[in-house]
Amino acid sequence: MSTLLELTPDELLSTTRCVRRRLDLERPVERELIEECLGLAQQAPVASYNENWHFVVVTDPDKRAALGDLWRKFGARYLGERPDPSVELPAGTTRLLDSVWFLMDHIGDVPVHVIPCIEGRTDGKPVPQQASRWGTIVPAAWSFMLAARTRGLGTCWTTFHLGHEEEAAELLGIPYGDVMQAALIPVAYAIGTDFRPARRKPLDEIVHWDGW
Numbered sequence: 001m002s003t004l005l006e007l008t009p010d011e012l013l014s015t016t017r018c019v020r021r022r023l024d025l026e027r028p029v030e031r032e033l034i035e036e037c038l039g040l041a042q043q044a045p046v047a048s049y050n051e052n053w054h055f056v057v058v059t060d061p062d063k064r065a066a067l068g069d070l071w072r073k074f075g076a077r078y079l080g081e082r083p084d085p086s087v088e089l090p091a092g093t094t095r096l097l098d099s100v101w102f103l104m105d106h107i108g109d110v111p112v113h114v115i116p117c118i119e120g121r122t123d124g125k126p127v128p129q130q131a132s133r134w135g136t137i138v139p140a141a142w143s144f145m146l147a148a149r150t151r152g153l154g155t156c157w158t159t160f161h162l163g164h165e166e167e168a169a170e171l172l173g174i175p176y177g178d179v180m181q182a183a184l185i186p187v188a189y190a191i192g193t194d195f196r197p198a199r200r201k202p203l204d205e206i207v208h209w210d211g212w
């Protein structure tokens with residue numbers, strides 16, 4: 001078992017941030033560490049009686065580069081032009097865009113890509129079916145990210161490559177007709193371990209007791 005950061009459960013829950021600029025692109029990540037995190041992910045709730053989730057872990061440099069191309073292709077469509085540094089934007093927007101564009105430039109260099117997958121496509125299916133399928137894979141993937149954080153790794157939930165999900169499936173041999181990909185989680189050692197809670201809305205703007 002690897003050494004864990006000294007974080008209380010509340011610190012872990014409030015400081016597991018999306019890490020982009022602070023991913024250490026030079027340091028390899030041990031396979032055992034990824035396996036420990038995935039073992040913990042498997043303890044998440046599953047909607048059906050059997051486990052229908054899968055995790056494709058990509059370390060092969062050529063495959064990461066190819067996934068990076070797909071990620072970037074959709075990302076560029078979504079983001080539009082790279083921001084002009086002479087145009088002033090609110091500080092938070094500039095920070096977020098800088099961070100996303102950093103990952104646009106380096107996604108293929110991140111040492112590990114983890115793609116959480118779930119059996120059974122729900123395209124066009126009724127909402128209960130969609131909710132139970134996504135509701136199975138999302139908590140497991142988030143548990144993976146929390147476990148990674150306690151081991152000094154940085155992660156970020158990303159979905160850009162899903163704009164080209166079928167091509168990614170072909171690249172990795174994922175049976176596209178039967179299996180949905182939920183995300184692409186870049187994983188690397190985090191540079192430093194101090195992360196702060198995010199600024200969020202006051203609770204009473206989003207919580208509705210006994211009705212909306």
Ligand SMILES: Cc1cc2nc3c(=O)[nH]c(=O)nc-3n(C[C@H](O)[C@H](O)[C@H](O)COP(=O)(O)O)c2cc1C
Pocket residue numbers: 016017018096100103156157158159160161198199
């Ligand atoms: C469902 C979902 C999809 C996301 N997709 C991407 C993505 O494709 N690329 C990316 O750089 N970040 C992606 N993000 C990260 C968000 O942009 C990130 O949450 C944002 O930077 C705010 O971070 P914070 O919640 O830690 O404050 C995604 C996050 C979520 C929850």
